Amino acid sequence: MTFDAQLNSDAPFNFDPGRNQQPEDKRDGPPWGSPQALELERTWREPPGLVGWLSAVNHKSVGKRFIITAFCVFLAAGLLAAAMRLQLARPDNHLLGPDLYNQIFTLHGTAMMFLFAVPVMQAMAVYLLPLMLGTRSTAFPRMTAYAYWMYLFGALMIFAAFFLRAGPDAGWFEYVPLSGPEYTPGHRSDYWAQLISFTEVSGLLVSVDVVTTVFKLRAPGMTLARMPLFAWAMLVTAFMIIFAMPAVMTASTMLLFDRTFSFHFFNPSDGGDALLWQHLFWFFGHPEVYFIFIPALGFMSSIIATFARRPIYGHPAMVLSLIATAFFSFGLWVHHMFATSVPELGKAFFTAMSMMIAIPSAVQIFCWIVTLATGRLNIRAPLLFVLGFFFILTLGGLTGLILGSVPLDLQVHDTYFVVAHLHYVLIGGAVFPLFGAFYYWFPKITGRMLDETLGRWNFWLFFIGFNVTFYPMHHLGLRGMPRRVYTYPADMGWNTLNLVSSIGAAIIAVSVLLFIVNVLKSRRAGAPAGDNPWGAPTLEWATTSPPAWCNFAAIPVVSSREPLWQGARDATSPGHVAGLATDVREGLVTTVVDALPDHRYVYPSPSIWPFIAALATTFWFIGSFYMPTAMAWGMIPVIIALTFWFWPAQDETRKHLLLEKRA
């Protein structure tokens, strides 16, 4: 019997939550439909009602909310981009004044980078990792719920500020002294600085969750060497976030102190330094590009293996490339600052690093091409998006080499050439794989397939629209058009290219609209997916679609890198471990390297307190720049909420004691 069939045994999965069947034996292992599996489902499902909804901690509920919220931010920030393209479609345009335009481009960049690109990748990890690693939850479910609420409240705050015409307007990079108290009075930059706090709290907490989940919750037998490349990518990303994000958090807090308490961290006339900001910001900002890019590499590897019907060629080289990319990405930040005064030797070092980081990306691209060449191709929408990556990202990577070269950078820096480059890298390198990932995992998440025809239209319109929008910007930059200008004179020779670019943006908008139509339509009326519609190798496809609340009726045991393809190799099938409690949320903790069963661990139950704590933190963060003293006393409600959050509940303690006594 294959592993697949074992989990889905004879009884079809028709869980009925109303049935209050209490099995004698409270250990998991029996297949779907058994009293044990039903009790497991009751244990892992979210509590009912509004309070239950606010208390949700299951990684799938939180992950889904995270993904949907991030996608909404993508749409909102995309609309801002459309407004900018409308403004720039012709010269001397007065549609948006400079004040509104500056807020729009600032919010577009801020939202895309901080509220879409990084969170959506983490959201995918929160949803997919436990399924892919063969476990029932991420390591810290309440913390993840809190991270989600913080993210949501941060996003709501910054968009609210924008609609109140108090949106930040000094760019997503908020260079001082422009963003400082003297040149941006009011609260615009404060909103930006605190948005960083929101996203940092959220991003760091999810990263801690991801690292712990990947290291300690893998299914028994899933040694590090057998771990899917997606999990590697998310692990590497989480470590990068943990190392990089504190830099920008420090910077934004210092900015807030300069603005709120008249500190002088960045004020050169009082011993501060304006360049300090740039170093701190880019020490985070450059790795940030890679913590958007690396998860996408994980999507790529997942999709290519499945649709080329073979394992990715050069798995160890792929893993090492991910790690090397992460290391090198911390040595590039100064290439954003070549036009400031950097010593000659320093410039040469950062140029060399900027070129070197191309090597691990090249290794991965070559391994994927070899995988495709030696595989048998099932060309479907997810693979199309992945193929789009090769064209766009390669071009973006090559223009990246141009930006890494000091002399060339001095010319094209801060021009539309950079706008072209960064969109080639971020849209080609992250958004195309992400759309591929949506097409790929949508059946798992909803149980229904996305429409293939619409998917192809979605892809081709996006691909064409993207190139029409962004390719001309390379030429605009070379013809001297600087970035972040709200309009331009008619006699500069920039008119046609800008118009073409704006038309391309409209094509992208149509393509994204098609995607939304596809999702709304397929959610209800799409073809039923079945457990493993793509014939994929990894564990998330071993369970039902959508996955049961408990993910698996029994924790799988893994003995190869492609567990669901193993039968094709040696006619053996992976087994499972049984015996975890069905009446509390219990999980199996395994060792870091070999994934040997180590001990059992009881997860916290759903709780409203992460939500309340997030509300309290939001009050603290926003209050602190309206009432400087709130920086201190605003903490008190947070502490109270956290105390309730961690207060042990009697009935749970009793359950845990009983569990200990159970043999």
Added chain:
Amino acid sequence: MNALQDVLHPAGVQAGHIAHLWWFTVALCAVVFVAILAGLSYALWRAPRADARSAPDMASMDRPESGAKRAVVTAVALSILGLLALLGASVATDRALATLPLENAVHIEVVGHQWWWQFNYDDPIPARVFSTANEMHIPVGRPVVITLQAGDVIHSFWVPNLHGKKDLIPGRITTIQLRADQAGTYRGQCAEFCGLQHAFMAFTVVAEDDAAFQRWADAQRKPAPEPTDAKARRGHDLFMSGTCMMCHPISGTTANARKAPDLTHIASRPTLAAGTLPNDPQGLAAWIRDPQKLKPGAQMPAHHVPDDELDALVAYLETLR
């Protein structure tokens, strides 16, 4: 298309070095791009088709794929060689940029303001120092050493036909060296986002032969002439008794504030308000009446002067050649 502000039409040695490096890099990158797409196309052409039900090919787990390994190792080795070539060319160009001979250089101090440029022409004799706004003249064939300072926030000095950019950073002094080798008029523009009117912070660079440059500099050193006709005289009096002189300096008069562009030779400049509008009497009148309409956020407030006074002011300013 004019080459007013264009990276790929170098008019000076520094921009020329960069343009050479540009074409070399683009050629190499184009080869790599074509090679990768060719590899991908070959893969897509070669691989047979399958569907989700096809059994996966697990053979690679059991036997080494020597052909694949050769392909990847070769491609990576070639990539490394290509990167080394780019790195070498880049460092060599950077070195060339840093070693521009500086004998007989012209020294200019640039101060960036929200949202205009101040150019101070240095001279060993203090009386020969002069200052201009949004317009810079340089002699062809002589190196120019430009010292950059920010008056408020960070700006970036960029004349793409002559050189790459250099930031003006509060609390620091940066320098850039360039040389124009072809006479002509080039446009420069602030390249670092600096607030509301970052879009209109442009300036003109006139590269001319040394004699013409000296004539221009001598003219700039002269104080403003006394107005001769009555209308201009009235304009002068309005200027000196009104709010104008609280910000704008005009040498040879009592207006010696330093907050706004020096107007001593304003009528000789091609544009107004750092490239916002052409410099003619109508433009000047419109600008004085309502700068906020033409350049929202500019530091100059609107002046609701009666028409006759505006005429007089414009008549006076038009005498400042």
